[in-house]
Amino acid sequence: GQNIDQPTEMTATEGAIVQINCTYQTSGFNGLFWYQQHAGEAPTFLSYNVLDGLEEKGRFSSFLSRSKGYSYLLLKELQMKDSASYLCATETDSWGKLQFGAGTQVVVTP
Amino acid sequence: KAGVTQTPRYLIKTRGQQVTLSCSPISGHRSVSWYQQTPGQGLQFLFEYFSETQRNKGNFPGRFSGRQFSNSRSEMNVSTLELGDSALYLCASSLAAGGDLSYEQYFGPGTRLTVT
Numbered sequence: 001g002q003n004i005d006q007p008t009e010m011t012a013t014e015g016a017i018v019q020i021n022c023t024y025q026t027s028g029f030n031g032l033f034w035y036q037q038h039a040g041e042a043p044t045f046l047s048y049n050v051l052d053g054l055e056e057k058g059r060f061s062s063f064l065s066r067s068k069g070y071s072y073l074l075l076k077e078l079q080m081k082d083s084a085s086y087l088c089a090t091e092t093d094s095w096g097k098l099q100f101g102a103g104t105q106v107v108v109t110p
Numbered sequence: 111k112a113g114v115t116q117t118p119r120y121l122i123k124t125r126g127q128q129v130t131l132s133c134s135p136i137s138g139h140r141s142v143s144w145y146q147q148t149p150g151q152g153l154q155f156l157f158e159y160f161s162e163t164q165r166n167k168g169n170f171p172g173r174f175s176g177r178q179f180s181n182s183r184s185e186m187n188v189s190t191l192e193l194g195d196s197a198l199y200l201c202a203s204s205l206a207a208g209g210d211l212s213y214e215q216y217f218g219p220g221t222r223l224t225v226t
Contacts, residue, residue, distance in 0.1 A: 033214065042200055042217040043153075087153065095165040096143040096158025096206065098215060103152065 004101035006088050011107045012078055020073045020104045022088035033098060034062050034073045035087040043087055046073070075106070083108045112137065114203050114218035122224045128189040131221045135182050135203030142184040143215060144176060147198040156199075159184050160206070188223075196225045 003025045012018040024032070031050040035043035047055055049064035049071060061074040075082055085103040092099065115134045123129050135142050144156040155168040159178035176186040182203075188195055202215035 035217075042219050045214050045216060048214050089153075095160065096141050096204070096215075097155045097166050097168065098143070098145075098153075098202075099155070100145075100153040 004088055004090060004099060006086075006101040006104045008102070009105045009107065011109060013109050014078055014080060016078050018075045018078060018106060020075070020086050020088075020106070022071045022073070022101060024069050024071070024088070024090050024101075026069075026090045026092055026099065028093035029066065029069075030091045030093055032062075032064055032071045033089040033091065034060075034071075035089060037085045037087060037103065039084075046086075078108050080108050080110070082106060114201060114216055116199075116201055116218040116221050118221060119219065120222045120224075122226065123191050124226050125191055125193060127191050128187065129191060129223060130185055130187045131199055131201075131223075133184045133186075133201035133203075133218055135184070135201075136216060139203035139205055139216075140182050141204045141206040141213070142178060142182065143202045143204070144184070144186050145200045145202065146170070147200060147220070148196075153200070156186065191225045193225050196223060198222050 006022045033048050034046040036046050037043040047062040054063045059076045064071045085105050087103045088101040089098040117132045141160045143158040145153050147153045158166040162178045173189045178184040198220045200217050200220045202217045204213040204215045206213040
């Protein structure tokens with residue numbers, strides 16, 4: 001079966017750092033994606049982790065531990081425009097199918 | 111390079127009708143996946159097409175169907191619409207080739223379907 005858990009909402013102030021955790025139980029796990037979705041818009045690709053470790057892309061970093069079924073997305077130097085839903089999604093040995101978590105709504109306050 | 115495009119962007123239908131949604135992938139992308147997004151269920155996988163063949167299907171009733179054309183454009187059809195079909199329908203394209211599983215998916219803007 002497939003189960004993905006992430007917090008529902010997180011609030012942080014501008015300039016701060018926020019870490020969004022994602023735990024998963026997925027058979028045939030292949031990799032893990034993070035997407036950002038602003039209200040009323042389509043998800044946009046942020047990162048993709050296949051191997052254990054940290055991937056850094058500017059203000060965003062993503063970490064994966066396959067043995068623990070755990071990932072996190074780290075957002076640094078938060079900006080108001082980072083207020084959005086962040087979706088964790090697992091990729092399995094199943095063509096073209098991503099299994100999404102419910103999303104974490106990040107609210108950035110001044 | 112143009113992104114994934116979907117038409118129409120908004121659609122209002124009544125129960126019992128059918129609807130066809132269209133998706134044009136990024137140039138060079140041959141894999142197209144479809145998802146349904148609702149507030150209650152989140153993003154759920156409908157099906158995936160590659161080279162005009164459906165390779166994978168999610169847990170949706172047979173009223174949901176799709177196809178892919180030789181130019182990789184894809185359509186999905188929902189027949190006998192129900193109120194619960196109201197959702198944002200997203201398509202995503204990727205470079206995934208025949209035997210490859212690991213490619214990022216790029217989403218289109220979606221079609222917002224409202225069933226009354």
